[in-house]
Amino acid sequence: MYLDSWSIALALINILGLFLILTATSTAVRVLRFWDPDSDAKLQIDLENETWLASTLVQYGLWFQIAALVLLVAAADSFSNVLAGAMCATGSLLANNYGFPLLWLKIAGVFFYGFWILLHRLDIQVETYPLVKVKFAYLLLLLPLLIADSVLEVLYLGKLNPDIITSCCAVVFASGDGGRTLLDRTPVMITPLFYGLAALMALMSLTVNRVFRKNGGGGWPRRTMVCVTGVGWLAFGGVALIAITAVFSSYIYAMPFHHCPFCILKPEYHYIGYLIFASLFVAVFSGIGTVVAQGFAGRDDLREETTRFISRSAMVALVALTVFVTTVTVPMLVYLFRGGE
């Protein structure tokens, strides 16, 4: 199904992303080979100029990747009009084996780009650019990721056949028996687990924010705290995705048997899903970002910046978490108190 506006748009945005990252990669290769901060040669001055280009390109790449993610979900939703049996994005993504891997890869891409920009932000705050080699080595990883993304996308769109009958979300996410189900056995305790973990993460983020506001004094207690928080955020991200699918989405639809993480993105539900997923991703990203920053806290030239960054990042995570929990909880409370339609 290459000849659909959505397919063409997806292909276009991938080509643009490849173009941006290829250009940045050529800079990265030159920087890794020739970078010499002590030199006054023209090559070094050119390279310093080019690092600005590369960083701008990757920032564009991040935004393009986010756009591509939104585009993929919207495209899958639109494909469901054409594919027999599909009623929303779930069906279209399950129409062949490449749909969900592509979605996960795109989400991973957003995080990968984001971490690069995080490194870059840390780097340019110090005059000597201590992280130049690290960040450009990391940049080289983005290209294979993007190529894998493109290959998967070509496979997904190519294998998308309007004649194949796929499943609708009512079948896939139903907690009943039989059929292909993504959520085979939802743990009964998912709601308490979700709220417990959310409260824990809020508390830990607040602690990290407080502790790192004061400078100086490194050592293992801080390191452990940040790492534990990072792992906690990763776990929370997973639990939250399951909870959205299994619990919260059906309150938004006001239909107890409709569990679907994609239908909440539709206009019928005021696009509330975009706010939910955006706040969740921001929270998880900032949470994990503190671990990335902590990785460089040991370097003398970066200690002050990382400390400030971790403190601020923990605050961002806390705010995003509050927004996220509020957005998923309000429809549930409304449903519980006003009753279903």
Add this chain to the structure above:
Amino acid sequence: MKFTGIERQLNILDYALHSLARRPGRHLSITFIFALVIFLVASFQMVTASLKHSADVLLKTAPEITVQKMVAGRQVMMRVGDMARVGKVFGIKEIYPRVWGYHFAARNGANYTIIGLDPARQRQLPPYLDGVKMPLAPGEAIVGLPLAKLLDLGGRRVFSLARGDLSLKSFRLAGTFPAASDILTGDLLVTNIADARDLLGMKADEITDICVSVANPAEVRTIAGKISRVMPGTRVLTRDQIRKTYQAVFSWRSGFGSICLLTALAAFFILAWDRASGLSAGERRETAILKVLGWQTTDIITLRFWEGGAVATMAFLLGVMAAWLHVTIGAAALFRPVLMGWSVLRPNLELVPVTRVSDFIIVFTFTVLPYLAATVIPAWHSATVPPDAAVR
């Protein structure tokens, strides 16, 4: 003074807008051409969206399952008696016959579609028919507006069509379909089943389709399967299949159109790249002075980004608005022939504009994102002007 990230962006945006306002001519041509390109893409997208929408709305009145008999890959007539065999399938609410065919009018070279409906089923023709007394009396017909115009009735309510043997069959006009349904009813004449048979030269118990309505919509596919087992050699169509086929055809056509437009887009992006690369002496001076004043390379790149962003936003709004007018007022005159139509009777279509966020996302992806990507490297280039260029 130390600014936070957002304040910095706002200040640079402020500067960018002021510099655009000071020299409005510099970006005028590029904005205009960009708006034109966006207009083309957006019109295409909107026409497709409203065509899909019309097809969706109108197909709601179609029967859930249609059964047609095939011999040697072609559709042939069935007998009224065949309906009894379908009736054995459990879960069917109602079965009714339908007669349809094409009528070639030698006078104007057009093909009319003739549909004959059972009197009991005619009451279900609305929602888009008001003021027509149902069921139709013998010899009465409802026609689409374009067809009525083509028949050139003037004030008369009686008209005749030629049978196959060139004898005349006269009809009384009971009413017309509204313009909103022109996409399906433009060439349509609906009449009683007996009159349709008479005009099309069919025998008294012949029918073209068996229409089936199903009690439980969730069972449509199962029942369709059962019918094809009971009546081998038939083609069983479900409404959902027809709807998806329509959607697929429109998607395919609009995708094909988009590919054609990609050439125009590519040409524009090359132009934009070229324009942004050619640094005038004034721009070099401006950059150099800003650098002397303490602006960083990133600040200049951000400035160029906001300039490009302002141009893109303006062009996007202009283009999308023009496209909207083109679709609503101009009835998409430019693209209609590509997206629909195979008969002389198609043209008179009133498009209901459908504004969906998803269409804007597509238009945005097709136009603004490539523009930003095409201008980023020139923007960086212009930002690397050394500060001493101002005094050289």
